Amino acid sequence: MSLDGPLFDFKPEAETSIEPAQQCWKILSVEDDAGYQASLIFALDSLEVLGRGTELLCARSAFDAAQIIAHNPDISVILLDVVMEDDEAGLRLVRTIRDVIGNAEVRIILLTGQPGMAPRQDIMHRYDIDDYWCKSELTNDHLLTIITSNIRTWDHLTQLTRARQGLQMVIDASQAISSKRDIASFTHTVLLEIGHILGIEKGGILCTLLQAQCEADDATILAATEEFTNLVGHTVKSIESSELRQAFHQAATRREHCFLDGYSLFYFNSTEIDKREYLILIETRRPLLSGEVNLLQVFSENISTGFTNVALYNRLTELAYSDPLLCIPNRNWLMRELDNMSQTDRQQAELIVLEIDDFTDIGIAFGEPFCNELLYCLYRQLVSALSPDIVIARIDHDAFALLTSSAQSLDQAFFAQFLSQPLIIADAEHRIAATVTVVALRLQPNRKPEQILRLAESTVETAHKQKLGYLAYNPGFEEDIASRYALLSELRSALSREQFYVELQPKVRLSDKKLLGFEALARWTLPDGQQIPPSQFIPLAETSGLIGKLDQLVLLQTCRALHELKAAGIEVPIAFNVSSSDLTEPKFFNRMLKLIEDAGISPSQLELEITETQAVKDYSRISPSLRKLIALGMGVSIDDFGIGYSSLSHITDLAATTLKIDKSFVDRLGHSRADEQVVDMILRLGECFGFTIIAEGIETEQQRTALMNRGCQMGQGFLFARPMPLPQAIEWARTHIQ
Structure with missing residues (x-):
């Protein structure tokens, strides 16, 4: 049915009336005078109203009339004698019709043969009647006129009542289906x-x-x-x-x-x-x-x-x-399934999470279409290897969940064999690494589905920390989870109280070890004196959404350090680090520049450090903002250069001023020809494209000499100085200033 046409157009098959045969109008005469009844029958014999004849029903008493009315709800007019069995019989019948039978539509015309027996105004006021006449006043024409008008009135009233009742039925029906x-x-x-x-x-x-x-x-x-x-x-x-x-x-x-x-x-x-x-x-x-x-x-x-x-x-x-890419159950479906499981089913079930390692890096290196095909191939391979009774759901961009019974338990050997098989993508073999964790649901009898799934994912994090490819959950892991939550609470409190501080590590000229600048590194000491390493609190801040506040606090303290260094007669730039989530936040750069301006610091006194992976992953989004910073005089340094997935097309147009050779290449100088070639390549890139090159993680004189022999002029590392609190950094700088 087209919505442009009439919504409901009933098409009869043949030219027939859709209405049933029309009945006569029913009129009831309640009268104990047989002669008057006969005269009414004669008078109404030829009466037609709206094309329909009339049918006169007769009752000799109020009792008989009540019976007839109860069996004929479609009576339109009642001609009611006031006096029958007794003087009040007719008036009692009126109350019976209205209040007991509940017929409010029928037109009641009260008749009396004794004028003055019941005052007209009093009767009309006290009783629900529609007309009142003395029999002697009614001529034949007058009687027909009165009945005709009352039949018309009754017809209109009943149509309105039916319409109201029908609409109420439609309303009730609509509510029922809605x-x-x-x-x-x-x-x-x-x-x-x-x-x-x-x-x-x-x-x-x-x-x-x-x-x-x-x-x-x-x-x-x-x-x-x-x-x-x-x-x-x-x-x-x-x-x-x-x-x-x-x-x-x-x-x-x-x-x-x-x-x-x-x-x-x-x-x-x-x-x-x-x-x-x-x-x-x-x-x-x-x-x-x-x-x-x-x-x-x-x-x-x-x-x-x-x-x-x-x-x-x-x-x-x-x-x-449903997962839109693979058209298989998703995370919401899995939680619903866990919620519907009985305790008996939980006793026999296991939840297995398979997370692809380095999936984000794979996406950066090969692109989204490749990743989509990888996921599809991995899913098909899982279907082929697993029993049909095992449910497979995609719970994250890089993770699948398997819901299985203990009778179908999948052990470490199974997954080792499974992951050793290559995936065929674009007619080429590809092997992936993955982390697999198992949670027995019998150990989680009272946990909600979301808690169970989070527990499985936390077990994946534990496996990553322990560098394990397969790990089965045990209750002892919850202590580690609880400690992370406690640390998160401490982190929130420390940020609100500005308990984080920065230490400064010098950047030096390799030839004479003179100071060229500092790098600001975030540090956190608990009230009891315990040092929390950055490798622990920075990932926690990132996963909890607090990294933005931490980066802002580090920048603020970096600006304060610049003021104190200047007051001590030391004017060198300080580099500060920002997270990937900050870089992709639309208002981050404006907020950062506003903070620097309010602190009274020139952008040329600062250098922003980001990792190579961050720079390439969000290249098109962050590159214009980085170029604006460079135009304002701020340096932009690409940290850990050489370990990411930079392409030559990006390097030639990289929005940066400095490339930092990663410590892993510096460590292997003199031991790995391949790493030495990477260092040489980075130095040549700097020379060709005008980047400043600085080596990080220098710890020995042999490393310093090897770098200088290759043309590297700047570096930082423990050989020169460890990260220091500001007062100590000022003292160190005074003896190493140019």
Whole structure:
């Protein structure tokens, strides 16, 4: 059904009236005078109102009248004699009609043969009656006029009442279907609510799903009621009634709301979301009344919206619980699965995490398409190697989780053999390294799914620290986790109280060991005097999102150190380090320059240090900002140069002023010809492209001599000085200043 056309246009199969044969207007005369009853029958015999005749029902007493009214709720007018069994019989009947039977629409005309018996105004005020006449005042024409006008009034009132009740039914039905999110319960509820609106108690109702390019006989029955309930899950061809199948085929061909041979059919679709079409068939065995069509027109809009909402909900569920790259369960799905596991199942289950080592570096070296293909190949290889009962989910960009029972336990030997097999990517063999950890769920009986998964990931971190490729969790690991959390709490407190400080390590000219500058290095000492090494607190700050505050504090203290050095007559630049998360934060560079300006420091007195991996990974994003810093006079140093994945295209246009030869190459000078060639290459790059070259980690005179012989002029390391607190650095500088 197109949303551009009418939402609900019922197409009759033949030119027949959709309304049933119209009945006469029912009028009740409650009168104990047989002669007056006879005169009413004669007077009303030829009366027609709105094209319909009249039928006069007669009662001789209030008791008889109550019985007739109870069995004929469609009586439009009651001519009621005030005095019958006794003087109040008629008035008591009025109360019975309104209050006991609950008929508020019927028009009651009170008649009396004794003028003055009951005052007109008093009666109209005290009782819910619509008219009051003395029999002697009613001529034949007057009587017909009164009855005609009251029939018209009753017709309008009943139509309004039916419309109000019908709309309430539609509202209730719409609320009933709005809470359904899966197609089975939604379609079943739709069928029930349409049946309620049409007043169908036993008529067979069914709903089918049409697939695009699908034969009508192959459409699946999603929901059914009454005698058709046994068809749920089957196809249309399983319907025994040829008449019903024929009606379905015609409706499937038309793809619109229509009425066929006693069946009302409704067509809906959610093709824009999931390319599905739905057809509802209701065995009404009669054409629908115009009022029912109107109600279904309103309800039909809610059904149409409901099918779209169910499709959207299913799509969102798919996105929420499925990995978009591999189309397999994701982290959310795994947590839901863990949450639904019984304690018995947990006793036999293990959660295994397989994390690819150095995945980020692989991405930098080979690109995202290669990484995607690597993940796909690894997943296919896992599927081939594992039992079908083992669930595989992708829980991070570089990690899979396996959910298995203890009977299917996968040990270290299995994964060693599995990871030794190459992956075939673009017709070439590639081998990967991975870290595998195992958590037995029986050891976590009361933990929430997120806690279990975090525990498995923390075990991966422990394996990395211990340089292990395979590690099974044991409760003792929690002490390490608890200590990390305690340290994190200390870290937050230390940052808020500015308990971090910097030490300065000199950069010197290799020929005469004279001071050329400093590097500021963050240091942290706990209140009890314990020193926390940077290798421990910097990764913790990065993973907890606190590294930005730490970098800002280090820069602030670096600016203070520059002021104190200047006051001591020492004016050399100081290098400070920033993290990768800072570099990619849009407002970082502006905040940094504002801090430097507020501190009264010239950018030329500072040098920003970043690692080679950071510089290349986010090259296009950070390069313009680095160039602005260089234009302001600030140096930009690439730390650990030579161990990353720089390409020549980046090096030729690298936004930097200094390259630092990594300590690992300096350590192997005189022992590794390959490392010596790397050092020579970096020195030539500096000469060709105008970079200043500085070697770090120099610890022996032999290393200093080897570097000078190769043309390296600057360096830093323990041979010259260790990192020092500011007062000690000032004293050292006074004896080594140029």
